[in-house]
Amino acid sequence: MTPGQVSVQLAPVLHRPSAYQRLVTAHGALRVNLTLGLLLAVIALGLIAPLLPLPNPIKPDPFNSLKPPSAEHWFGTDPNGFDVFSRTIHAIRTDFALSISSVLLGVLIGVPLGAISGYLGGVIDNLINRVSEVIQGFPQLLFGMAVLAVAGNTLVNVVLITAFYNVPVYAKMVRSVVLPLRDVEFVQAARLSGNSPLSVVFRHIIPNALLPVVSQFPLSCAYAVQMIAGLSFIGLGVQIPIPEWGAMIQQGANYVVFSKWWPSVFPGLALVLSVSLLSSLSDQLKVLVTRRA
Amino acid sequence: MLASARSWGIYLLRRLVYLMVSLLGVSIITFSATRLLGNPVYLLVGTTYTKEMVENMTRELGLDRPVYEQYARYMANLLRGDLGQSRYTFNPVVVDIQRRLPATLELATYSLLLGALWAIPAGALAGRYRGSLFARLADFIARTGVSVPNFWLGLILIFLLFAAFHLLPPPLGRIAADASPPPAITGWYTIDSLLAGNLNTLWASLKQLVMPALTLAFTTSPSLFQITRNTTEAVYSTDYMRTAKAFGLSPWTITRYALKNILVPVLTMLAMTYGYLIGGTVLVEVVFAWPGLGLYAVDAMNHADYEPIMGVVLLSALFYILVYLAADIINSMIDPRIRMEGI
Numbered sequence: 142m143t144p145g146q147v148s149v150q151l152a153p154v155l156h157r158p159s160a161y162q163r164l165v166t167a168h169g170a171l172r173v174n175l176t177l178g179l180l181l182a183v184i185a186l187g188l189i190a191p192l193l194p195l196p197n198p199i200k201p202d203p204f205n206s207l208k209p210p211s212a213e214h215w216f217g218t219d220p221n222g223f224d225v226f227s228r229t230i231h232a233i234r235t236d237f238a239l240s241i242s243s244v245l246l247g248v249l250i251g252v253p254l255g256a257i258s259g260y261l262g263g264v265i266d267n268l269i270n271r272v273s274e275v276i277q278g279f280p281q282l283l284f285g286m287a288v289l290a291v292a293g294n295t296l297v298n299v300v301l302i303t304a305f306y307n308v309p310v311y312a313k314m315v316r317s318v319v320l321p322l323r324d325v326e327f328v329q330a331a332r333l334s335g336n337s338p339l340s341v342v343f344r345h346i347i348p349n350a351l352l353p354v355v356s357q358f359p360l361s362c363a364y365a366v367q368m369i370a371g372l373s374f375i376g377l378g379v380q381i382p383i384p385e386w387g388a389m390i391q392q393g394a395n396y397v398v399f400s401k402w403w404p405s406v407f408p409g410l411a412l413v414l415s416v417s418l419l420s421s422l423s424d425q426l427k428v429l430v431t432r433r434a
Numbered sequence: 435m436l437a438s439a440r441s442w443g444i445y446l447l448r449r450l451v452y453l454m455v456s457l458l459g460v461s462i463i464t465f466s467a468t469r470l471l472g473n474p475v476y477l478l479v480g481t482t483y484t485k486e487m488v489e490n491m492t493r494e495l496g497l498d499r500p501v502y503e504q505y506a507r508y509m510a511n512l513l514r515g516d517l518g519q520s521r522y523t524f525n526p527v528v529v530d531i532q533r534r535l536p537a538t539l540e541l542a543t544y545s546l547l548l549g550a551l552w553a554i555p556a557g558a559l560a561g562r563y564r565g566s567l568f569a570r571l572a573d574f575i576a577r578t579g580v581s582v583p584n585f586w587l588g589l590i591l592i593f594l595l596f597a598a599f600h601l602l603p604p605p606l607g608r609i610a611a612d613a614s615p616p617p618a619i620t621g622w623y624t625i626d627s628l629l630a631g632n633l634n635t636l637w638a639s640l641k642q643l644v645m646p647a648l649t650l651a652f653t654t655s656p657s658l659f660q661i662t663r664n665t666t667e668a669v670y671s672t673d674y675m676r677t678a679k680a681f682g683l684s685p686w687t688i689t690r691y692a693l694k695n696i697l698v699p700v701l702t703m704l705a706m707t708y709g710y711l712i713g714g715t716v717l718v719e720v721v722f723a724w725p726g727l728g729l730y731a732v733d734a735m736n737h738a739d740y741e742p743i744m745g746v747v748l749l750s751a752l753f754y755i756l757v758y759l760a761a762d763i764i765n766s767m768i769d770p771r772i773r774m775e776g777i
Binding site: 271272283286288370374377387394402409416 | 590743
């Protein structure tokens, strides 16, 4: 047998299906394409919102307040006379930017923390674990309110407090990936060939935790959007006139009893759509994690 | 028997130690949040202040002392049940909380029961008959429940049940404006009405409960549904269940075996949901003008009054930890494997 033949025989075995192909095999093309397509469409819509021929989302029109949906104002107007459709589209920018940045921050802190805690074990591990549990049992929204009341109601603080809740999620996840890897051969080899503990953790262990982190990411964003919208709904975080779904729902809330539903219903629908797309993406991505294990 | 009793003791002891550690963690986090993130002095002195006022207030609050001393004082106050004073109701926070706790407890409890009433049977059925039309439908409903923000769902219910079809009274508070609350005994309007034998008040308070409780039940029950479904499915595909069936045990006996194994995770999730609900009713209380802890915290926030919010945070965290502990203890009674962990 010549080496050439061997490589020909091995080729089909070495071929690994792409992540997308594996998603399609597991869930069917329709579901995967629908989720990805819609989510990308929402994000794209948010990105190009300023270029679209939409009414100015922050220009009040007091003479046209609370007008029901019409050809001119597709989603009607709110109590300030803002165009609800334009604001709903522009709010994609606010909500996605805030939630993605807060989850990213949580990942950036949580991943190394979890890796170190799993790799070192012992007291530090125990401490980080207990603190994570306590944080996860906290009433998130209430604690967020308290912190914003003390530290000041700024968008940066909203992002920080949302990130704070994501830290234990990722720390725990990475820890559970790192723990069984501690004494695996390739890690021992890396350690024995003189790598410092830090470089072992960051270059050899953390890459293995990438897939679970990626599959959790959209779900965390979904929760973050809900948290940010909830805070804005009670007047914290995003302030009028910046378009944001939670704040928009709040603007219309007092008029729902008078059957003027449109200022609250449409931004809420956008919120529900985004959250459910993000969480079903997370759901579908989990296949990638379990397949490999 | 003796060994098992001892290991159970060890298990309970360990739980208690965890409880202490968790409580310590909670107090450290709330303490640092108020002291390190911002300076409460500036909240207290208002917008126009002199340097002297700031210094006096700092000394008055003990903020010029070392951090460990501040923390010791904070803890001492907590242990005495002193959560500070509200600066707009002028009551001690503890008094305000005691007054408002029944409203939140009542709402949370009915929401939990309502959610469990649908989620547990539906979850069991969906787990038993996975892939059936019912299982898919229930799964869709649960997924919707996760994605829908509760404050928005509350508004939708108000629009449908009150504004559009007038099926329910105006969504303002715990009892209709034309009825007076029952004499306070437990603080639960439904129970107090029953104790007073006043069915009109009971009816009036139940009608106010429907919308907020439905909202919370719908948005908090999905995890309960999912855990029931997944455990049911897992239990029914175990070897011991197959063996039991192969031995020809009666369906009743088999169900009993299954239930005992399904119960533990379901109970834990029930406890977690209940614990979550106490701090998680905030937005729904705002939507329905429900005079509970959440609304109290929001009012305090609007008055830049942080001590009531911290009090509510502490209480919800404490409640969560206690309910969780209760579930752990009940679980250890049901499942001997849990209480043998100590060995």
